[in-house]
Amino acid sequence: MGIVMDRSALTDFLALEFPQVADSFAIERVDANELVARLIVGPQHLRPGGTVSGPSIFALADLAIYCAILSRIGPVALAVTTSASVDFMRKPAAGRDLLAHCRLLKLGRLLAVADALITSEGQPDPVARASMTYAIPPKA
Amino acid sequence: MGIVMDRSALTDFLALEFPQVADSFAIERVDANELVARLIVGPQHLRPGGTVSGPSIFALADLAIYCAILSRIGPVALAVTTSASVDFMRKPAAGRDLLAHCRLLKLGRLLAVADALITSEGQPDPVARASMTYAIPPKA
Amino acid sequence: MGIVMDRSALTDFLALEFPQVADSFAIERVDANELVARLIVGPQHLRPGGTVSGPSIFALADLAIYCAILSRIGPVALAVTTSASVDFMRKPAAGRDLLAHCRLLKLGRLLAVADALITSEGQPDPVARASMTYAIPPKA
Amino acid sequence: MGIVMDRSALTDFLALEFPQVADSFAIERVDANELVARLIVGPQHLRPGGTVSGPSIFALADLAIYCAILSRIGPVALAVTTSASVDFMRKPAAGRDLLAHCRLLKLGRLLAVADALITSEGQPDPVARASMTYAIPPKA
Numbered sequence: 001m002g003i004v005m006d007r008s009a010l011t012d013f014l015a016l017e018f019p020q021v022a023d024s025f026a027i028e029r030v031d032a033n034e035l036v037a038r039l040i041v042g043p044q045h046l047r048p049g050g051t052v053s054g055p056s057i058f059a060l061a062d063l064a065i066y067c068a069i070l071s072r073i074g075p076v077a078l079a080v081t082t083s084a085s086v087d088f089m090r091k092p093a094a095g096r097d098l099l100a101h102c103r104l105l106k107l108g109r110l111l112a113v114a115d116a117l118i119t120s121e122g123q124p125d126p127v128a129r130a131s132m133t134y135a136i137p138p139k140a
Numbered sequence: 141m142g143i144v145m146d147r148s149a150l151t152d153f154l155a156l157e158f159p160q161v162a163d164s165f166a167i168e169r170v171d172a173n174e175l176v177a178r179l180i181v182g183p184q185h186l187r188p189g190g191t192v193s194g195p196s197i198f199a200l201a202d203l204a205i206y207c208a209i210l211s212r213i214g215p216v217a218l219a220v221t222t223s224a225s226v227d228f229m230r231k232p233a234a235g236r237d238l239l240a241h242c243r244l245l246k247l248g249r250l251l252a253v254a255d256a257l258i259t260s261e262g263q264p265d266p267v268a269r270a271s272m273t274y275a276i277p278p279k280a
Numbered sequence: 281m282g283i284v285m286d287r288s289a290l291t292d293f294l295a296l297e298f299p300q301v302a303d304s305f306a307i308e309r310v311d312a313n314e315l316v317a318r319l320i321v322g323p324q325h326l327r328p329g330g331t332v333s334g335p336s337i338f339a340l341a342d343l344a345i346y347c348a349i350l351s352r353i354g355p356v357a358l359a360v361t362t363s364a365s366v367d368f369m370r371k372p373a374a375g376r377d378l379l380a381h382c383r384l385l386k387l388g389r390l391l392a393v394a395d396a397l398i399t400s401e402g403q404p405d406p407v408a409r410a411s412m413t414y415a416i417p418p419k420a
Numbered sequence: 421m422g423i424v425m426d427r428s429a430l431t432d433f434l435a436l437e438f439p440q441v442a443d444s445f446a447i448e449r450v451d452a453n454e455l456v457a458r459l460i461v462g463p464q465h466l467r468p469g470g471t472v473s474g475p476s477i478f479a480l481a482d483l484a485i486y487c488a489i490l491s492r493i494g495p496v497a498l499a500v501t502t503s504a505s506v507d508f509m510r511k512p513a514a515g516r517d518l519l520a521h522c523r524l525l526k527l528g529r530l531l532a533v534a535d536a537l538i539t540s541e542g543q544p545d546p547v548a549r550a551s552m553t554y555a556i557p558p559k560a
Contacts, residue, residue, distance in 0.1 A: 017188055018187070018188070020183075020184065020186075043160075044160065046160075047158070048157055048158070053199075054198070054199075054202050054221050054224070055195045055196075055198050055199035055202060056195075058194070058195050058198045058224075059193075059194075059195035059198075062194050062195060080228065081194050081228050082227065082228055082229075082363075082391060082413065083225075083226070083227050083228070083362075083363040083365075083413055083507075084194070084198075084224075084225070084226045084228075085223075085224070085225045085226075085363075085365055085505035085551065086223070086224045086225075087222065087223050087503075087525075087533050087551060087553060088220065088221050088222055088223070088224075089222075089525060089526040089528075089533050090526065105507070105509060105537075105546055105549055106507075106509040106510065106545075106546070108509075110390060110415070111362060111415065113507050113509050113549070115535070115549060117525075125526075126525055126526070129525055129533070129535060129551060131505065131507060131549060131551065133362065133363055133413070133507060135390070135391065222503075222531060222553065223367075223502075223503040223505075223553055225365035225411065225503075225505055227363075227385070227393050227411060227413060229385060229386040229388075229393050230386065245367070245369060245397075245406055245409055246369040246370065246405075246406070248369075250530060250555070251502060251555065253367050253369050253409070255395070255409060257385075265386075266385055266386070269385055269393070269395060269411060271365065271367060271409060271411065273367060273502065273503055273553070275530070275531070297468055298467070298468070300463075300464065300466075323440075324440065326440075327438070328437055328438070333479075334478070334479075334482050334501050334504070335475045335476075335478050335479035335482060336475075338474070338475050338478045338479075338504075339473075339474075339475035342474050342475060360508065361474050361508050362507065362508055362509075363505075363506070363507050363508070364474070364478075364504075364505070364506045364508075365503075365504070365505045365506075366503070366504045366505075367502065367503050368500065368501050368502055368503070368504075369502075
């Protein structure tokens with residue numbers, strides 16, 4: 001299935017539909033192989049010691065996977081997360097944004113599955129990995 | 141293992157160590173069987189349509205499980221989440237706080253495991269379930 | 281939703297549909313609150329050192345959750361596991377069967393979610409916990 | 421960290437330590453990027469309808485990830501699975517072996533994390549994905 005929403009369309013969609021969080025995220029790239037999303041790390045994402053919080057990493061993975069699905073099915077569908085699994089592996093590097101590299105593994109009629117590797121920008125070793133299932137509502 | 145931090149001690153600890161998020165959460169109850177934590181739902185937790193966001197539900201489960209562990213080992217240990225699995229099962233009820241009912245399943249020397257059922261206050265059916273593993277750093 | 285397949289009906293169903301594995305499992309109890317299934321531990325389930333293998337524990341949880349769903353919707357539906365999360369917490373006690381205590385958390389039109397605590401018979405502390413999502417095919 | 425057990429050494433190790441299951445599995449390849457393991461599908465792995473059972477897929481992922489860890493730390497360590505997450509995405513193709521493509525994401529002092537994509541041999545779309553955490557016992 002081809003890309004029906006590109007980086008620009010996804011960016012506009014997030015600004016319109018998720019104004020509360022759109023400032024924290026950016027879609028870096030989307031193509032047939034992967035979608036890359038950025039968490040623009042600010043004070044609201046940090047825990048004591050300067051590390052990015054678990055919920056912020058979850059939010060980045062969730063957003064990246066959601067956008068990877070929308071990039072293929074368009075903005076009409078209201079997809080919701082049904083299952084998520086996250087492994088937190090390393091402390092994020094201080095003072096760097098996080099990048100989620102997301103690949104879509106299945107896009108079925110009812111369920112979509114994707115995973116994402118999260119890295120600190122410029123660092124090779126992953127900070128976290130996440131996999132999520134989304135339910136896609138049937139077309140009206 | 142007995143309770144070494146009660147509700148009041150956990151509340152003070154959160155206010156001191158996590159001032160950024162302490163306003164969103166309350167520890168309702170902690171005993172030998174379970175810890176109950178509350179997400180005081182505000183506009184910052186909502187998605188379009190008025191539903192509580194996935195990252196906010198994740199944050200509640202994470203905090204409840206973290207506090208359940210601290211209630212047994214005290215505030216000295218710096219425990220970090222290593223794995224998390226969440227199933228989102230129902231839309232939260234509008235205008236209600238969320239409650240996480242957390243039980244500690246294992247408290248080992250290096251790893252602790254707990255799960256939590258999340259409900260909308262006053263509703264029997266669970267909104268979500270979560271299970272998490274924490275790594276407990278060795279004592280100095 | 282009430283129980284439409286009881287212990288006896290589930291036992292017959294397993295013997296008929298899963299003859300390859302039916303000898304390893306027994307349904308102990310099923311009621312409105314939980315289903316309890318047994319792994320009759322034999323040499324084929326063991327790893328070096330006499331511990332029950334991870335795949336055998338997975339199989340027990342999968343079977344218990346599958347039967348908990350069938351107990352409510354009957355044998356006609358062909359449900360398949362879509363997601364599973366398992367935490368292995370303690371070594372099973374030597375020479376004892378394993379019991380899975382399963383509770384159904386959601387029974388939707390398309391997805392069912394349940395979790396299970398696995399114990400060595402007669403031991404209070406859980407060996408493992410598992411949660412799984414099943415897809416329920418639409419009625420013809 | 422370099423490869424300290426190659427394909428041949430891993431094969432010998434499985435034959436010696438896991439004689440009950442070694443006939444079902446083969447290590448196809450191991451290098452710095454990934455380990456590929458094969459499930460030699462036989463009648464004992466099948467469910468009604470000829471599909472490979474969930475526990476068999478779990479067993480393949482578990483073995484592949486275990487071997488990926490041993491390939492780096494050698495046969496002396498007794499690593500045990502602590503957490504596993506699996507998504508079952510497509511029905512395996514009939515009459516084909518399954519291949520697990522495993523990448524090691526973290527190899528820490530105490531915990532290792534890896535994931536695996538499972539495919540039917542010769543088919544591009546993944547049948548399943550799995551991620552697991554192993555606890556590595558401290559050196560004596």
